[in-house]
Amino acid sequence: xxxxxxxxxxxxxxxxxxxxxxxxxxxxxxxxxxxxxxxxxxxxxxxxxxxxxxxxxxxxxxxxxxxxxxxxxxxxxxxxxxxxxxxxxxxxxxxxxxxxxxxxxxxxxxxxxxxxxxxxxxxxxxxxxxxxxxxxxxxxxxxxxxxxxxxxxxxxxxxxxxxxxxxxxxxxxxxxxxxxxxxxxxxxxxxxxxxxxxxxxxxxxxxxxxxxxxxxxxx
Numbered sequence: 356x357x358x359x360x361x362x363x364x365x366x367x368x369x370x371x372x373x374x375x376x377x378x379x380x381x382x383x384x385x386x387x388x389x390x391x392x393x394x395x396x397x398x399x400x401x402x403x404x405x406x407x408x409x410x411x412x413x414x415x416x417x418x419x420x421x422x423x424x425x426x427x428x429x430x431x432x433x434x435x436x437x438x439x440x441x442x443x444x445x446x447x448x449x450x451x452x453x454x455x456x457x458x459x460x461x462x463x464x465x466x467x468x469x470x471x472x473x474x475x476x477x478x479x480x481x482x483x484x485x486x487x488x489x490x491x492x493x494x495x496x497x498x499x500x501x502x503x504x505x506x507x508x509x510x511x512x513x514x515x516x517x518x519x520x521x522x523x524x525x526x527x528x529x530x531x532x533x534x535x536x537x538x539x540x541x542x543x544x545x546x547x548x549x550x551x552x553x554x555x556x557x558x559x560x561x562x563x564x565x566x567x568x569x570x571x572x573x574x
Contacts, residue, residue, distance in 0.1 A: 357443075358463070363429070364437035365527035366543055367558035372522055374554035376505050379492055382549060383533070383542040385500050389491035396420040396485040400564045401460055403475040411471050414564050415460070419445070421487075426464045429562075436536055441467060481567040483510045491529070498531035501546070510567035519567060524555055 379385050398418035402408045408415055413430040426443040443464055460477050468477075488505040504525040511518050526546055533539045547557075560566040 359442045361440050361442075362437045363440045363527060364532070364539060364543075365525055366547060367560075368524040368526075368547075368550055368555035369558050370522050370524050370555045376488075376490070376503065376524070377549050377553040379503065379546060379549055382492075382545045383500065384494040384531070385492045386495040387493040387497070389493060392489045394421045394487040394489055396483075396487055398483045398485075399479045400481040400483065400567070401477045402480045403472050403477060405475065406480075407472045407475065408468060409564070409568070409570070412561075413468060413471060414562060415464070415468060415477070416483075416564075417445075417460075426461065428464065428467055436539070479513050481510060481512055481514075481564055483508060483563050483567055485509075485563070494531050499529035500531045501526055501528050501542070503546075506563075508563060508566075510563065512568055514568070517569065519569075521566065523558060523563075524550060526550070 378388070380388060396418055397420055398416045401415045401417070411430075413428065416427050418424055418427060423442055425445045428441040429438050431438045443461065465472075465477065486507045490503045490505075491499050492501045492503060494500050504527070506523050506525060507520075508523065509518070509520045526543065528539060528543070533542055551557075560570070
């Protein structure tokens with residue numbers, strides 16, 4: 356199975372139901388807000404009974420919906436600016452199309468986390484369904500600087516049956532973002548100031564999976 360690799364630089368924010376997504380034109384080089392796109396996402400997250408992946412700041416999921424449907428592995432190393440994401444498309448290794456159906460982790464995907472799980476079984480630990488309203492933030496030439504996702508999430512902990520729902524805003528940098536770390540941080544800080552003024556607060560969870568499992572600390 357062939358896969359792609361990218362570095363994901365993003366920030367997440369908790370938000371109540373009432374706030375309206377603010378206008379981000381003028382933040383850095385952002386000049387145009389693209390027409391919002393509604394995307395229905397449905398993901399199964401996998402781990403061992405001992406949560407070996409979670410303990411190593413790694414997430415493995417199978418997601419349907421959106422332009423990057425497929426298998427994803429996200430990992431972070433201390434001190435890194437963002438998270439490394441590996442992606443495999445669906446319809447391979449006899450994969451199934453329904454995210455609600457527990458399917459076997461393809462061999463090529465499992466190979467990437469084998470050093471963390473040491474032969475232990477991987478199985479679904481959480482299901483996360485997300486109605487995402489996605490806005491691309493463009494510069495004056497029409498190139499994508501970032502995207503702002505307004506997420507309405509329903510998550511089920513498959514280990515204990517508990518259910519959680521929440522709303523969050525997620526800002527991810529795209530290809531036309533600044534080319535230095537300091538300028539990227541400056542842009543994210545500027546956007547953050549606007550979002551906080553609109554009623555958001557920095558997320559208390561490191562990921563949707565952490566919140567689905569009730570692990571709300573970034574530690």
